[in-house]
Structures are given as C-alpha cells and as structure tokens.
Amino acid sequence: MPAEALDVLIAVALCWLAWRVLADRDLVRSALLYVAFGLLLALAWVRLGAPDLALAEAAIGAGVTGVLFLDAAGALRRRLPTAAQGPRPARRRLAVLGSAAGALAAAGLAVAVAALPGEQEGLARPVEENLPATGVGNPITGVLLSFRAWDTLLEVAVLFVGAAAVLTLRAEWTVRMVARRRPDPLLLGFARAGAPVVVLVSGYLLWLGGSAPGGAFQAGALLGALALVLALAGAVDPASVPGLAQRLLLTAGTLVFVAAALATAAAGDVLAWPHELAYEIILAVETGIAVSVGAALGALVLVAKPPRREEAEGQVPEEA
Amino acid sequence: MSSAPFVVVVYAAASVVLVGLGVRGLVARPNLLSKVIALNVTGSGVFLLLVALARRRPDAPDPVVHALVLTGIVVAVSMTAMAVALVRRLHRDTGQTRLPHEEQRP
Amino acid sequence: MAVDVLGAVLAVAGAAFFTAGAVGVLRLPDLHSRLHALTKADNVGLGLVAAGLALTAGSASEALKLGLLWLVTVSASATATYLLAATAHERAPRSGRARAAEVDGAG
Numbered sequence: 001m002p003a004e005a006l007d008v009l010i011a012v013a014l015c016w017l018a019w020r021v022l023a024d025r026d027l028v029r030s031a032l033l034y035v036a037f038g039l040l041l042a043l044a045w046v047r048l049g050a051p052d053l054a055l056a057e058a059a060i061g062a063g064v065t066g067v068l069f070l071d072a073a074g075a076l077r078r079r080l081p082t083a084a085q086g087p088r089p090a091r092r093r094l095a096v097l098g099s100a101a102g103a104l105a106a107a108g109l110a111v112a113v114a115a116l117p118g119e120q121e122g123l124a125r126p127v128e129e130n131l132p133a134t135g136v137g138n139p140i141t142g143v144l145l146s147f148r149a150w151d152t153l154l155e156v157a158v159l160f161v162g163a164a165a166v167l168t169l170r171a172e173w174t175v176r177m178v179a180r181r182r183p184d185p186l187l188l189g190f191a192r193a194g195a196p197v198v199v200l201v202s203g204y205l206l207w208l209g210g211s212a213p214g215g216a217f218q219a220g221a222l223l224g225a226l227a228l229v230l231a232l233a234g235a236v237d238p239a240s241v242p243g244l245a246q247r248l249l250l251t252a253g254t255l256v257f258v259a260a261a262l263a264t265a266a267a268g269d270v271l272a273w274p275h276e277l278a279y280e281i282i283l284a285v286e287t288g289i290a291v292s293v294g295a296a297l298g299a300l301v302l303v304a305k306p307p308r309r310e311e312a313e314g315q316v317p318e319e320a
Numbered sequence: 321m322s323s324a325p326f327v328v329v330v331y332a333a334a335s336v337v338l339v340g341l342g343v344r345g346l347v348a349r350p351n352l353l354s355k356v357i358a359l360n361v362t363g364s365g366v367f368l369l370l371v372a373l374a375r376r377r378p379d380a381p382d383p384v385v386h387a388l389v390l391t392g393i394v395v396a397v398s399m400t401a402m403a404v405a406l407v408r409r410l411h412r413d414t415g416q417t418r419l420p421h422e423e424q425r426p
Numbered sequence: 427m428a429v430d431v432l433g434a435v436l437a438v439a440g441a442a443f444f445t446a447g448a449v450g451v452l453r454l455p456d457l458h459s460r461l462h463a464l465t466k467a468d469n470v471g472l473g474l475v476a477a478g479l480a481l482t483a484g485s486a487s488e489a490l491k492l493g494l495l496w497l498v499t500v501s502a503s504a505t506a507t508y509l510l511a512a513t514a515h516e517r518a519p520r521s522g523r524a525r526a527a528e529v530d531g532a533g
Contacts, residue, residue, distance in 0.1 A: 007327050011334035014368075018338050018361050022345035027353055034357060041364055044331060048371045049381045056390055060397050065360060068397075072353055072404045076417050091350075098348025106340025113332050113369065118323030122374060122382030139383035140390065148387060155391045162398030166405045184512070190505040197498065217394055293394070300401035 010044050027073035034069055038062025051213035052140050055205075059221035064297050067228070071301070135278030137211035144215070145282045149271045153261060156253045156289055163250055163296040166303050183234045191233035198226040206290050210279065216286035220293025227298030238302055250299065253292030257285050324376050331372035338365030350418045352407045356400060363396050429481050436478030443471030457514050465507045469500050 017037040024030045038061045045054035127139050127147070134146035144152045202222040209215030230236040238246075260281055261271050273281045321329060342362030346355050367389045374385035411417055450463025476496040480489035 004326050004330075007330045011330045014334050015337045015341070018341045018365075021361060022341055022349065022354065022358055027351070030354065030357055034360070037361070037364070041368070044334075044368065045371065047327060048331060048375050049378065050371055050374075050386050050389075053367075053371065053386055053389055053393070056393050061364070061393050064397055065400050068401055068404050069353070069357060072408055075408060076353060076411055094350065095348045098344040098346070101347045102340040102342075102344030105343040106336050109339055109369070110333075110336045113336065113373075114321050116321055116373065118321050118328075118376060120373070120376045122377060122380065123384045124377065124380035124382050127383050128380070140387050143383050143387040144390070148384070151387075151391060155394055158395055159398050162402050165402050169405050169409050184509065186505060186508055190501065194498075194501070217390060297397070300397070303405075 007047055010040060010047060014040055014044065027077060028070065031066060031069035031073045035062050035066035038066060052138075052209075052215060052218070055213065055218040056221065059218060059225065060297070063225060064221070064301060067301050133275060133278075134282070135273070135275065136282060138209055138213070138215070140213075141209050141215050141282070141286075145285060146273065146278070149257075149261075152289075153254075153257045153271075156257055156292060159293060159296045160250055160254050163299045163303075166300055187229075187233040188235055191229045191235045195226060195230065195235075198222055202226070202290065202294075206286055207283070209286065210283065216289035217293055219286075220290040221297060223290060223294025224297030224301075227294055228301055231298065231302055238298070246295075249295035250292060252295075253285075253289040256288030260285055325378055327378075328372050328375050331368055335365045335369035335372060338362070338368060341365075352410070352417055352419070353404070356403045356407065359403070360396065360400055363392070367392055433478040433481035436474050436481065438478075440471040440474030440476075440478060443467045443474060447471065458511055461507050461511055465503055469503060472496055472499055 014037065017033055017040060021030050021033045021037055024033065039058060042054040042058040042062065045051070045057055124139075127143060130147070131137070131139055131142050134142040136142050136146070202219040205214040205222065206216060206219035207214075209218070227236075227238075231238050241249075260273075264270055264272055264274075267274070321332070324332075339362055342358050342360075342365055345358030345361065349355060349358060370385050370389055371381075374382040407417065444467065447464050447467030450467060451460050454460045454463055473496050476492045480492045483489045483492065
C-alpha cells in the first residue's frame, strides 16, 4: 500500500510540475521548476527499476538541461523589458489550438497504450542469455556497447555534432563574463578541492558500469559538471585551452569508437568485439565516450552565450 | 493494460498527461524558449511511457528499452542545447524571442 | 531487528526535517531567512536519512559511501547557498523583506 501511494504521489507531482513549468509566464521560474521536474523524474526512474537512467536523468536531464534553460531565461529576460504579450485574440486562439492539439495527442496516446497487453516478455531473456558473450555484467552496458554498439556510436557522434554546431554559432565563452565580475574564493576553493573527488567518482562510475548501474554517460555527465564548475569558478579559462586539446577532448569518444569499429571491420565483422578482448575494448571505448561527453556537455553550456554585438561586428571571434 | 502492474499503469497515465501538456505548450506558448522547454517535457513523457511499458515484467525489465531511453536523454540534451543556442542568437540579432510572424511590438 | 527499527526511525526523522525546511521556504519572509532554514534543515535531514540507511546497509563500504554522499552534498549545498545569498546581497543590499516582496509580487 505505501509503495502504491508513493508512486501515485510522484506521478501526480510530475504532472502538476509539468503544468506549472509550461503555464508560468516567468521563464526563470519555468527553468527552475524544470530542474525540480527532472529530479522527480529521476525518482520515477528508480521506482521503475532503472537506476542507470536515474543517474543520467539527474545529471543530464535535470542538471545540464536545467542550467541551459536557466542561463537562457536570465539572458532573454535581461535584454528586453516585459514587452506586450501580443494581441489578445491571437493568444486565445493559440491557447485553444494548443489545448486541442494537446488533448488530441493525449487521447490518441491513451487509446494506443490502453490497447497494449498488460504483460509483455520484452527482450530481457535474450539479453540475459547472451550477456556473458559480451564480457560485461551490466545488461544496459551490454546493450549499449555490444548488442547495439552502432546506435551508441551514432549517439556519441550526435553529441559531438551538437557541440560543434553550437561552437560554429560563433559564441564566446560565457566564463569571461562571470569570472571577471566576481571571482569568488569560496567557489574557487570548492572547485579545486572537489575536482579530484569528482574525477575519482567519475572514474569509479565508469568502471562500475561494467557490472552495476553506472557507465560512460553518467561518468561523462559528472566530468561535464566538473568542467562547468571549474570554468564558472574561474579556476580554468576554457578559452585558454589550446585549440588542439579542445578538438581532441570533443572528438575523443567518436574517434576511439570509430577506430575500434574500423579495426573490427578489417578483421571481418563490424563492431563485433573479439570475445577475449571484449571487456578491455568496451572499457577503452567507454573511457573515450566519458571524456567526450564531459567535454561536449561543458561546451554546450559554456558556449551558449552569443557574443556581444559590438564584438562580433568588425572583429574576428577567437578560433575555437 | 488492465492486467499490468499498478506502477506501470500509474506512470503510463502520467506520461500521457505529460505528452498532452507538452504538445499544448509547444503550440500555445509563443515564446521560443518556452517551446523548447515544452519539447523537453514531451520528450520526458515519451521516455516515461517507454520505461513504464518496459516494467510490465517487474523481475525482468527490458534493458534494451532502458538503453534506448538513455540514448534518448543524451540526444535530447544535444538537441536542446542547439535549440537554445539558436534562440539566444536570434534574440541577440533581432531582440525577438518569437518567430517572425508572431513578433512582439517594441 | 532493533537496528532496522532504529534505521527507520532515523530516516523518518530526516524526512521530518526536510518537511520543516520546505515549510520554512514557504512561510519565511525573505531570501536570507529562507536559505538559512533550507540549508540547515536539509543538511540535517539528509544526514539523518543517510545515517538511517547506513545502519541498514548491506556492508561497511555501502555505509561509507552514504557518508561520503552526505559530505559531498553538504559542501555543495553550502557553497551554492553562499553564492545565492552573496549574489542577492550584492544586487540588492536593502532589506531582505523588501526584496522578497518584490520577487513575490512579480509572480
């Protein structure tokens, strides 16, 4: 009984938070509520038996996405005074249209879901049976880096492309603004003291992912958070990182993965790790992924700020 | 779905609500950042539905679905970052936070 | 058996502290007093919950990990709270009550 009550509570809270996130006029409040929404969603993942997802959601879904929204909300609010919301009839029309679309989507989805069988075998058995062949003990890691390695390769490439695309919008490193305004000794001390701990925990999560909930993406998210804290504290100026190092950090995951794929292609079967070396190869690929995910997440947040107009016109922006 | 475990039904129902709210927000809110947030809420709803459905066998939750959603979370953040960067660039260049046909008067 | 009960009692006590922190955020008038209530209550609450879970943990290493979790959370939350309070003070060094009224009024 208490377990059911908890699930109902979490589900209702999720719906209520989503409503508040989207109904609030103030973007900053929306962003903050979205962080709460993400954290509650992480709790839902735990309740649904997906601790790996909970780790990723808390760090990436709530943390990184929340920071992106919060930073953007602050910037968008700062520049414009509270402008007119637009002609009244247009807003009402949009609201009605939106409610109709939302209701239609929800109703269609509800009908489709209700028609599904209540019991479904799924792929758990085949995965479990073939897991020993992958060399790892965590079924999700096995799926990500062995059975569906192709999808993970593309995913890492997508993350890199996203970071590259954001960089090509010729944005400037946000950190210059923050550190110049108020270099804070406490934040700096926290960043410096915390850095080795975070690297240790990240490495632990990476290694642990082979046999228990964890893995490359969660470890990468931690590294990304560390990069953010270090940059915002002023301990590291990302613009001062040499261009080659920046490129290597961002592409490490994709390069290692592609190299491994090409090697296996030359040996015969693409992305089929040889059984004796499977664990080591997976660990190596995962390390590359963690480094790149960390660099990409850091870049995505830090570079989101577009350059001030005066700097962009007439000056060539720094080579990223 | 009536024979599904209670927890599956509860979260599946919540996910339907999330998708509905997200779609509504995507259409109804003219502000571009709100649209991106709404898109994320919709995505979270879809993930919730997938994982809830994967838990129809509590002793053996489908790891392929979990891996899929994990991939989805990472791809969603890439998409969100790109969208937010575009919104901020539009705002810097035009001072607008809406699409051209819905521009605010200064 | 007694250890389990003690663990449960500690965890529930921790939950009570979290509730107190939430009530504090909702009921207190300005940013600084809210932050004060939030940090203190949440840190103690988390410590109690972690202690309760550590008692019922499977092994010593699990209990140690819970302790490490609490330490990291406390230091991160303390830093974050300080940054919030310092930024708020820097931006509006007038009375906290007036500031809170302005924030609430905007909503």
